[in-house]
Amino acid sequence: MIRSLSRTLGAVIAAVACWLWASAAAASGFADFDADRETILHGRALPKQAPVAGEADVVGPWTEQDGQLDLGTEEATGNRFWLVKAGVGDVADGLVRARLKPGKRIDGSVIFRAQAGIDLKELSGYALAFDVDSARLMRWDKGTVLPIGPEAEIPRLQRASSIEVVIYLVGPQIIATVYDGDTFDRLASLAIHETTYTDGRVGFRAGKKAEAMQFGLLSVMDTRTPAPKPKGSGRYGAVKRYGLDADPGTTPFGNTRFVFVPESAVGSLPRELRKGVEARLRGDDGAKQAVVFTDTVGFERMKRMGIEVLAVDSNVPWKTFDPAYRKYAAKAPVASGRGFRLDLSYKNVEMVEALLRGYQAKYPDISTMVELGRSHQGRPIWALKISDNPEADEPEPAVLLNGSHHASELLSVEYPLDAAAHLLENYGRDRQVKRWVDDLEIWVVPMVNPDGNWMFLEESRFASRKNGRDTNLDGFYDPFEGIDLNRNYPLGWGQTPGSSGVTGSKYYRGPHPLSEPESWAMASLADRLHFAAAISFHTVGNAIFLPYTVADTEPPSPNVPFIIAKQMEEAGLEQPNKRFIKARANGYPVSGSDQDWLMHAFGTVAYIVEGSHHNPSLEVRARAIAATRPVWQTLLTRVHSGPRISGHVRTADGTPIEAVVRVEQIQLRAGERWTARARDGRFDRLVATPGRYTIEAKAPGYAPATVEVKVRGATSVDITLDAA
Numbered sequence: 001m002i003r004s005l006s007r008t009l010g011a012v013i014a015a016v017a018c019w020l021w022a023s024a025a026a027a028s029g030f031a032d033f034d035a036d037r038e039t040i041l042h043g044r045a046l047p048k049q050a051p052v053a054g055e056a057d058v059v060g061p062w063t064e065q066d067g068q069l070d071l072g073t074e075e076a077t078g079n080r081f082w083l084v085k086a087g088v089g090d091v092a093d094g095l096v097r098a099r100l101k102p103g104k105r106i107d108g109s110v111i112f113r114a115q116a117g118i119d120l121k122e123l124s125g126y127a128l129a130f131d132v133d134s135a136r137l138m139r140w141d142k143g144t145v146l147p148i149g150p151e152a153e154i155p156r157l158q159r160a161s162s163i164e165v166v167i168y169l170v171g172p173q174i175i176a177t178v179y180d181g182d183t184f185d186r187l188a189s190l191a192i193h194e195t196t197y198t199d200g201r202v203g204f205r206a207g208k209k210a211e212a213m214q215f216g217l218l219s220v221m222d223t224r225t226p227a228p229k230p231k232g233s234g235r236y237g238a239v240k241r242y243g244l245d246a247d248p249g250t251t252p253f254g255n256t257r258f259v260f261v262p263e264s265a266v267g268s269l270p271r272e273l274r275k276g277v278e279a280r281l282r283g284d285d286g287a288k289q290a291v292v293f294t295d296t297v298g299f300e301r302m303k304r305m306g307i308e309v310l311a312v313d314s315n316v317p318w319k320t321f322d323p324a325y326r327k328y329a330a331k332a333p334v335a336s337g338r339g340f341r342l343d344l345s346y347k348n349v350e351m352v353e354a355l356l357r358g359y360q361a362k363y364p365d366i367s368t369m370v371e372l373g374r375s376h377q378g379r380p381i382w383a384l385k386i387s388d389n390p391e392a393d394e395p396e397p398a399v400l401l402n403g404s405h406h407a408s409e410l411l412s413v414e415y416p417l418d419a420a421a422h423l424l425e426n427y428g429r430d431r432q433v434k435r436w437v438d439d440l441e442i443w444v445v446p447m448v449n450p451d452g453n454w455m456f457l458e459e460s461r462f463a464s465r466k467n468g469r470d471t472n473l474d475g476f477y478d479p480f481e482g483i484d485l486n487r488n489y490p491l492g493w494g495q496t497p498g499s500s501g502v503t504g505s506k507y508y509r510g511p512h513p514l515s516e517p518e519s520w521a522m523a524s525l526a527d528r529l530h531f532a533a534a535i536s537f538h539t540v541g542n543a544i545f546l547p548y549t550v551a552d553t554e555p556p557s558p559n560v561p562f563i564i565a566k567q568m569e570e571a572g573l574e575q576p577n578k579r580f581i582k583a584r585a586n587g588y589p590v591s592g593s594d595q596d597w598l599m600h601a602f603g604t605v606a607y608i609v610e611g612s613h614h615n616p617s618l619e620v621r622a623r624a625i626a627a628t629r630p631v632w633q634t635l636l637t638r639v640h641s642g643p644r645i646s647g648h649v650r651t652a653d654g655t656p657i658e659a660v661v662r663v664e665q666i667q668l669r670a671g672e673r674w675t676a677r678a679r680d681g682r683f684d685r686l687v688a689t690p691g692r693y694t695i696e697a698k699a700p701g702y703a704p705a706t707v708e709v710k711v712r713g714a715t716s717v718d719i720t721l722d723a724a
């Protein structure tokens, strides 16, 4: 069971814009108001709170009105204090927060750890004092005031309509931070080390130049008092505290927040927050909502403005942002022409299965569904085998087209689905398609990683590329868990750089090669079929990547995959991003990839084709799919028509034998040992050019056999091994 709880932090994958916004605002580091632990001594933090009228025993000329302490306009000759009654809000270690409106010209202080009797001329303690465009920490000693640290210039102080101050007190450490009260941008930080006063009262002071100044909030948090237990469900819905006694499966929010607000509240959001509106949807009650992507600061601003928050979550799934997916996720495939509409939305594992079933039912003579295995979480990994006589194991070259090794790469599911649809729908009307289907076995596996895909779509958009393994064995599938399936294959497994041994890494390779049911299922299929060629679809590099991607491993010479990739590249059409998919040598080391292993283990001409976009709009999706069609079609043609050497190795009595088959003109440089396949002794080798080739077959207990063959297109050769 997956728990649809709010969870995590983690990797990436959001629109670039929202990340830029998040990182800009994150610079403020504003300390959000904690209603559970901060005690308001005066005023209010949030608009809907009833204002607290402070219990002061020194009240000066201040007048109280709806939570605002107003200085008034009377001319002054000296300081005008306002101090919370002794013993009420005293703080030794903890936090003091104050919000003030500077008025015409700011001249005043936030007082803390103060000792004062009735005679204020005797005041002792500390103050964060403001002047017109600066702030400074001060110490009062029996009525005498001295600066105790450098002055911080704050040119923006005069323009701020309000400021908020947070002062942290830890023993002798005093750290004060000044923020713009509207944006929470940090204006200044001051820090000193001071041992004179350890405890005392809080309050305000207005200097003689102050005019029309107001205080609207004074609160303290005494960190010597333990935090109360978190409330189960508060006004902010899914907000959960992270800590030792948090619910299992609760993970830290980090700095990101998806805040759900009524659609009607969007108009009253400040412009920066409005930019974070990423989705609009209907809530369970049918009411329109907007989802604002923001950070702790943006969230705090919304709270302080009194915006109604319906829920806040750091773990919102893809479906929140994709109305088309929400519309079609639970629906049966929509029939269209000779097949089904594939362009209506992105697809989860259930939708992929329904489509494959639909196609198989429509085209039973040329397709069959095969369950290759089950994921960690028990989801089937489906293949659609497309071939004439689909139920039979025929002596034909096998080709693999797969998608979604990486969970969040939704487009990677679409390419193989499109290939399946295209082959089946055009079989009866396109001679080329008919030839591919009749003469090859084409295995389409649109979703290698169903758990990861499900998590990304349905649980958390922070789930990125990995599978659904509960890496930390706590019984929950967290978005940062799992294994990068494309780092889990045997060749070069464990090498770094190229993969990671850290479980939280996006590139975590797993505990051992083929440790995952998904990669195991794919490997078992490959072991049975010894694919002649394969494409693993990914996004978003605009590239055809060639084996070997693992460091320091030389591909065979001549480099047939490279030669064919150039043909695939030439065939590809312009992508919606105006680029063309390019054959690319290894840009960076990758170890444990499927293409490397397929080539190394079986001689498969294996590619990773990275599409042009990550998860684009459906319109772009359609164009990207169409532009990529000639790429895989070129590979099918090349496998079908050669030049290729195919054959069977059998013993004298006709028993297939898993002999090592070597083409002398292909120089292997990485210890490859390519054999005929067990089921029928078949081998398929794509070669660079037509010409004469020498093939040698060897098996223990048999005399090696060598055969010369003249290769034009697809050339067959049968080899018989005699007992030694």
Ligand SMILES: [Zn+2]
Residues within 6 Å of the ligand: 405, 406, 409, 465, 538, 539
């Ligand atoms: Zn990928």
